[in-house]
Amino acid sequence: VRRLEDVGEHEWIARLTRRLSGAGKHARVLVGPGDDAAVIAAGRRPLLLTTDTLREGVHFRTRWLTPRALGRRAFAVNASDLAAMGGLPTFALLALEAPPATPVPHLDALVSGFASAARETGARLVGGNLVRGSALALTAALIGEAPGRVVTRAGARPGDGLWVTGQLGAAGVAIRALTRGRQARLSEPPRRLRAGSVLAGLASAMIDVSDGLLQDLGHLCRASNVAADLEIEHLPVAPRCQRALGPAAAAFAAIAGEDYELLFALPPRREQALARVRARLGCRLTRIGRVRRGRPRVRVLDGAGRPLALGRRGFDHFR
């Protein structure tokens, strides 16, 4: 019998998603399982729903982050999934798992961090749950609304440009150092909510970069049924990653996860519109490749346009 470690997180989810959508359409489910968030019809505006977990020993170790920063991070990684569809968070639930010996002030700071990060985006923590566990784990569920158009992973067309917000690789370098027992500061994920809601009006497809650019671009390609070229010399590599890794920095930044930037496809006819909104996004934008016709597959090209093999493709919980 096959086990999760044989199949991997992403293949299991892809199969499950196909099976669940086989159960037939539901009039109020506008986007079902398999994207960054689900979109449902409820009242005037569609609602976006998403859930994500941060687990001690998997996503973090306690000495990496203060309890407050951990709470803020749990909100941020969930909000990023809403941003990737053009949504803004409105309400949040927080399910906690904690060992009996957890100091109460730690747990209080964790929830305060989560609640204050929510309030800063106009959202509210409205409920939650606490169970005994062997490690600390935070599972948030976020409800969001989109001020305008909602964009999924599934609309990229051949000829579209591929763009990314901000810079890549800094979180990966910090996590690598921390994992090796060295000191490093794991910064709070960028908040791309405003950028996401503006870009959703222009992009043909969008996803947040959580498991690594290469892997998340692969998800976008599979959902859109297209291929892509990634021009690695155009990657906006974070200075911290560049300093730490030198010539290997761009390849590292292409597979390191935890950046929580937005990756999107843009039809050429919308480039002028993008130029007009650019100043409002609050972050840099970089064109890093293009969408091609073909089976879902990402080709990484060097400066001379030659294909490169990067080895590992990004994060999977079970492989």
Place this chain on the structure above:
Amino acid sequence: VRRLEDVGEHEWIARLTRRLSGAGKHARVLVGPGDDAAVIAAGRRPLLLTTDTLREGVHFRTRWLTPRALGRRAFAVNASDLAAMGGLPTFALLALEAPPATPVPHLDALVSGFASAARETGARLVGGNLVRGSALALTAALIGEAPGRVVTRAGARPGDGLWVTGQLGAAGVAIRALTRGRQARLSEPPRRLRAGSVLAGLASAMIDVSDGLLQDLGHLCRASNVAADLEIEHLPVAPRCQRALGPAAAAFAAIAGEDYELLFALPPRREQALARVRARLGCRLTRIGRVRRGRPRVRVLDGAGRPLALGRRGFDHFR
């Protein structure tokens, strides 16, 4: 420094709830943290939001339930929180934690069980998440809507009768046997969605019985700022519990959890209305006590009206 095991789940949640409500009102949060579900304004009808976790080694052991029954149970315990406010589930998210060696067919059956239990109530599983963990854990978030009035834990008044749906103690007896290594069948929680939505129109306060009747009645009393008398000889003890425990059955049924019945307070002037809807509820109803003026405190009375001490009050994750 105080630890979770010193404070306990319920005291920690009560303190947190007070602190969070100190952050000021939000126009769209109709019921905030601390009740069975949160209620928010969104479109025509209020939305209800709730989250709950089933964790291996805490709420179940794998040999107790098939993966499919476990998935169904994860949906049912969350739906019960909506039922307790008069809500019906509409959409669900399922965040899973699983060890790498988990057989894929088990995880598939678990999700199928959850999704089919959702569909049977008219709800849809629209998204989720999967992370690596040391044990199996299922955290669901449910979104619901109320066809009519929403009822909280906080409206019971002195003179109200206390009522409970169904029967108590069967799940507790099964879990006790299973924990001791004996064979027993842990039945699926009753589905009190229809009863909950009808009763919400009449009850002054309602809660589901998950941590044990005595403890959950205590929650209702604290939220309503009233005292209560529980007449133990009137408890609807499940035949299975009666057979297993004889004269000790009623006391056991008062503190055993996992029943997922509804406990509610009913003003005397609504008793005739209750009699009229009774046949539509799909379950028995029993009057088990009354609400009194006084500091939040539950008194257990024997058949002669004498106070009884039951010792342990119900389930707490940390005490």
